[in-house]
Amino acid sequence: MIRVVVGIAVLVFLLVPLFIGTLSDGEDPVSYMPEGGVEGIPDVLLLAYTQAAARLEGEYPECTNMTWPVLAGIGKVESNHAAGSEISSSGDVRPRIIGPRLDGSGAGGNTTAHTDSDNGKWDGDTGYDRAVGPMQFIPTTWDSHGLNATGSDQGDPHNAFDATWSAAVYLCASNSAGVDFSDQDELEAALLRYNRSRSYVEHVSGHIEDYAEIAAQKAASSPTAGSGASSEQGRTAVAWALEQVGKPYLWGGTGPGAFDCSGLVMRAWAQAGVDIPRVTTDQVDAGTRVGLDELQPGDLLFYDTGAPGGSPSHVTMYAGDGQMVNAPRTGQSIRVEPVDGDYYSSVFVAATRPG
Numbered sequence: 551m552i553r554v555v556v557g558i559a560v561l562v563f564l565l566v567p568l569f570i571g572t573l574s575d576g577e578d579p580v581s582y583m584p585e586g587g588v589e590g591i592p593d594v595l596l597l598a599y600t601q602a603a604a605r606l607e608g609e610y611p612e613c614t615n616m617t618w619p620v621l622a623g624i625g626k627v628e629s630n631h632a633a634g635s636e637i638s639s640s641g642d643v644r645p646r647i648i649g650p651r652l653d654g655s656g657a658g659g660n661t662t663a664h665t666d667s668d669n670g671k672w673d674g675d676t677g678y679d680r681a682v683g684p685m686q687f688i689p690t691t692w693d694s695h696g697l698n699a700t701g702s703d704q705g706d707p708h709n710a711f712d713a714t715w716s717a718a719v720y721l722c723a724s725n726s727a728g729v730d731f732s733d734q735d736e737l738e739a740a741l742l743r744y745n746r747s748r749s750y751v752e753h754v755s756g757h758i759e760d761y762a763e764i765a766a767q768k769a770a771s772s773p774t775a776g777s778g779a780s781s782e783q784g785r786t787a788v789a790w791a792l793e794q795v796g797k798p799y800l801w802g803g804t805g806p807g808a809f810d811c812s813g814l815v816m817r818a819w820a821q822a823g824v825d826i827p828r829v830t831t832d833q834v835d836a837g838t839r840v841g842l843d844e845l846q847p848g849d850l851l852f853y854d855t856g857a858p859g860g861s862p863s864h865v866t867m868y869a870g871d872g873q874m875v876n877a878p879r880t881g882q883s884i885r886v887e888p889v890d891g892d893y894y895s896s897v898f899v900a901a902t903r904p905g
Contacts, residue, residue: 584618584768585847585870588761591622593871594637595684598710599625601699601792601886602718608793610719612728619765620721620731621714623758627750628686632710635684639888641699641710648673649681652688664688672707683707685717695720699796711886783822783905784848791818791867791875795884799877804828809884811865811877815850818867818875819904822848826904830865837902842889845901851889852899862899 584600587593599618606616625631635643654663664679668689673680679689687696687707697716698705705712722729730736791814800808805817812830819826826836834852847870852862866874869886877884889895 584765586768587871588622588764591625591631592637593873594639594641595625595631595710595714596622597869597871597873597886598641598699598714601711601795602714604789604792605715605795606718606722608790610722610728613722614728614730615732616718616722617731617762617765619758619761621717622761623754623756624717625684625714626757626761627754629684632684637684637710639891641712642706643684643708643710646708647683647686649686651675651678651680653678664690668693683713684710685713687713687716691720692716695723781846781848783819783824784846784903786822787815787818787824787848787904788867788869788875790821791815791884792869792886794818795875795886797884799880799882799884801880809877814875814877814884815865815867819848824905829859830862831860833865833904834862834900834902837904840901840903842898842901845889846903848904850902850904851894852901853894853897854899855897864897866894868901 584596588596591599596618599621603616603618603621607614622631629647632643632647635645635647637643650657650660652660652662652664654661666676667679670676672682672687672689672692681688682692683706685707692704692707695716696704696707697712697719699709699711699715705716707713707716721731725736794805794809794814797805798808799810801810802813803809804813809817812828812833815833816826816828827833830852833850837850840846840849845868847868849868851866851868851874853864853866854861855864857863866876866889868889869875872889873886874889875884875886
């Protein structure tokens with residue numbers, strides 16, 4: 551681990567796993583996408599935090615109880631949630647977030663020089679390294695730990711989905727035996743291995759507690775469905791579907807390694823205790839119809855893409871805040887994208903709430 555003393559202005563990748571201390575004893579940590587968003591966090595970045603947290607335990611079972619407030623607390627300190635930049639629906643952050651030159655001059659408390667390691671690829675500096683992206687990776691750290699959220703290659707630290715997923719996995723990898731993010735002793739042990747700065751820990755911890763309280767309040771006030779499955783079941787289905795992001799599309803696939811569109815939503819709702827039919831033409835009649843202005847996490851969106859087998863021929867799952875989980879077609883991976891994209895909006899058929 552590169553030891554760099556940091557302040558808020560010097561944004562470097564010293565990620566600290568911390569416990570969520572504001573939820574009631576025995577209450578499960580909140581890990582689903584909070585409906586209505588969170589003030590101060592761009593919607594796409596909040597989705598990236600949520601997606602990475604929900605996905606971690608599915609792919610790294612040795613690490614448990616990761617939640618979006620942990621990643622959001624770190625993101626708040628590291629880049630103030632990409633303040634001053636715009637984030638596209640695909641997660642690209644522009645303008646890029648680039649920290650001060652790590653030349654040992656003392657800026658922001660840094661006194662250790664980090665000569666250029668990436669030929670300026672990520673930070674535009676061929677003399678010294680700079681921390682980059684919304685989660686502020688040092689280029690050497692990104693080279694060894696950077697991931698693509700779809701699992702296809704190294705990814706880009708200036709992409710919100712890549713950066714937050716890499717951060718979640720990096721935190722998990724801080725202990726080869728795994729990390730329980732709800733266990734304070736384990737988290738503090740991991741903290742001491744990666745960052746000895748108590749002031750940094752306290753600062754990040756305060757933000758995590760604030761976000762955990764927001765998450766708990768939103769969970770308590772979330773509306774229940776008037777008919778069909780409950781909102782709690784819908785969030786359970788979404789959390790499971792988000793864990794599958796990055797896995798490949800496979801016609802007829804029902805997991806665990808690959809899925810088609812209807813196989814994904816069927817399996818997701820099964821995790822919430824709701825059985826739905828296998829194919830889209832049956833799924834569309836197995837729930838209560840809802841309008842696009844009534845969508846809750848877990849609701850299904852049906853489309854007529856012209857594929858054989860009748861209409862509707864495609865289904866996605868609403869994830870909250872205008873986003874959906876989609877297993878699109880052969881050659882592509884499960885992903886999250888806007889509901890109101892041009893293509894899917896033009897072939898929309900119906901929305902339903904299972905149950």
